[in-house]
Amino acid sequence: MSGAAEIGSVVTAVFLASSVEAVEALTIVLAVATVRGWRPAGFGALAGLAVLALVVAALGPALGLIPLRLVQGAIGVLLLLFGMRWLRKAILRASGVVAPHDEAKAFAAALGALHEQGARRIAGADWLAAVASFKAVLLEGLEVAFIVIALGAGRGLLVPASLSALAACLVVAAAGFVAYRPLARVPENALKFAVGALLSGFGLFWTGEGLGAPWPGGDWAILGFVAAFLAVGLAAIALARRADVETSR
Amino acid sequence: MRALAAALRRLAGLFVDDGALALSILAVVALAGVFAALAPSAPLLAGGVLAFGCLGVLLANALAATRR
Numbered sequence: 001m002s003g004a005a006e007i008g009s010v011v012t013a014v015f016l017a018s019s020v021e022a023v024e025a026l027t028i029v030l031a032v033a034t035v036r037g038w039r040p041a042g043f044g045a046l047a048g049l050a051v052l053a054l055v056v057a058a059l060g061p062a063l064g065l066i067p068l069r070l071v072q073g074a075i076g077v078l079l080l081l082f083g084m085r086w087l088r089k090a091i092l093r094a095s096g097v098v099a100p101h102d103e104a105k106a107f108a109a110a111l112g113a114l115h116e117q118g119a120r121r122i123a124g125a126d127w128l129a130a131v132a133s134f135k136a137v138l139l140e141g142l143e144v145a146f147i148v149i150a151l152g153a154g155r156g157l158l159v160p161a162s163l164s165a166l167a168a169c170l171v172v173a174a175a176g177f178v179a180y181r182p183l184a185r186v187p188e189n190a191l192k193f194a195v196g197a198l199l200s201g202f203g204l205f206w207t208g209e210g211l212g213a214p215w216p217g218g219d220w221a222i223l224g225f226v227a228a229f230l231a232v233g234l235a236a237i238a239l240a241r242r243a244d245v246e247t248s249r
Numbered sequence: 250m251r252a253l254a255a256a257l258r259r260l261a262g263l264f265v266d267d268g269a270l271a272l273s274i275l276a277v278v279a280l281a282g283v284f285a286a287l288a289p290s291a292p293l294l295a296g297g298v299l300a301f302g303c304l305g306v307l308l309a310n311a312l313a314a315t316r317r
Contacts, residue, residue, distance in 0.1 A: 080274055081264035084307055088270055091311045143263055204303055207278055211285040213296035225300065232304045233311075240315040 006219060010151045011164040013198040017147045018168035020191050021140040024106075026176040028136035031110035036129035044133025052141040056162060059149055073210020075150045079203030082146065083229075087196030091233055093189045095240035100189055144169070151202060197233060201226035270310045277302030 025045075033041035092098040114129060144165050152161025204225045208215055215221035265271040277299060285295035 077275070077278055078264060080278070080303060081271055084270060084274060084303070085264065085266045087307060088267065088311055088314070092314055095311075095315060097315050139259060142260075146263060200303070200307075204300060208281075208296050208299050211278075211282055211295055211299070212289070213281070213285055213292045213299065215296060216293070228300070228304055229307070232308050236308050236311040239312055243312070243315050 006155065007157060007160055009198075009222065010155070010157050011160050013195065013202065014147055014151055014161045014164040015168045016191055017195045017199065018144045018165040019172055020188060020195060021144045022169045022172035023188060025136045025140035026172055027107050028110050029133050030176055031107050031114060032129045032133045035111060035114035036126055040126045040130035041133045044130035044135075045137045047130075048134045048137025048141055051138055052145050055142070055145050056148055056158075059145075059153075061153075061158075069210055069212070071153070072206040075153075076203050076206030076208070076210050078146070079150050079199050080207055081203075082143075082150075083196050083199030083201075083203050085196075086192050087200055087229060087233055090189050090193035090196055091236045091240065094193065094237045096244060097240060147199070151199075193233060194230070197226050197229035200229045204229075267310065267314070269313075270306065273306040273310065274303060277306055 025048075029041050029045050032044065089098070093100045110132070114132070148158070148161045148165050152158040201222050202225075205215060205219075205222045217224070280302065281295045281299035284298050285292065288294055
């Protein structure tokens with residue numbers, strides 16, 4: 001795969017994955033802003049982003065000190081675990097086995113909890129609201145940080161991967177700021193399905209490289225793996241739906 | 250201590266949602282590693298085990314979850 005194609009595939013995967021996580025974090029931050037105002041919401045979100053930047057800045061370059069094959073193998077296995085977990089969840093949601101993630105419902109639940117704090121006049125309710133915002137950004141951001149480090153650090157693409165994640169977060173934040181409500185219309189499950197296949201494809205490739213198994217076609221094999229994961233995922237959805245119909249007869 | 254345990258649980262949760270899926274993936278990787286170590290002259294064998302193993306694990310796990 002050429003340099004530009006490699007950068008493009010990594011940047012795309014990071015952007016899409018980060019968008020999914022940013023939508024989930026935005027839901028909580030918006031709930032905090034709606035109930036307690038933008039000050040605690042913004043303060044908590046910025047503090048979360050600062051901690052995440054420290055994690056990426058500390059861990060990314062440190063990976064450069066470990067032999068590349070070892071890094072690729074370890075990160076490959078983690079990407080497989082992470083990507084196939086997303087893919088499985090998206091398959092089960094798409095086939096109706098698990099209820100789809102509902103941002104509007106998550107927003108309402110967060111609003112309810114924050115209103116309860118306000119009603120009970122908890123001392124330092126603003127502080128608690130800021131912590132809720134901080135936690136949401138930090139926890140969802142940890143997944144973004146892992147994806148940035150996993151896809152970027154092994155190939156010396158940490159800067160484009162970080163910029164792609166930042167761009168995704170800014171786009172989602174801007175959309176949320178304009179709409180001032182959770183982005184419930186984002187096809188989160190379809191995105192999760194596609195990103196799960198992308199991450200699993202990268203994970204499979206790097207795990208093989210780590211084991212010393214050269215892939216036919218070199219880096220282009222990644223595209224083949226992504227296509228294979230998408231095909232198996234779609235087949236799993238179709239089979240699960242058919243099984244569901246037969247059971248309900 | 251409780252906060253540390255919660256943080257570690259959250260960290261593990263990034264990679265493990267369904268224990269059977271995670272264990273199956275690790276088993277496939279270990280099996281591919283055994284093939285890579287025992288048959289270095291046929292590296293495609295280890296790759297094949299890894300690729301088809303992971304795809305098979307995903308399909309089997311998703312279908313098993315729908316039957317539960």
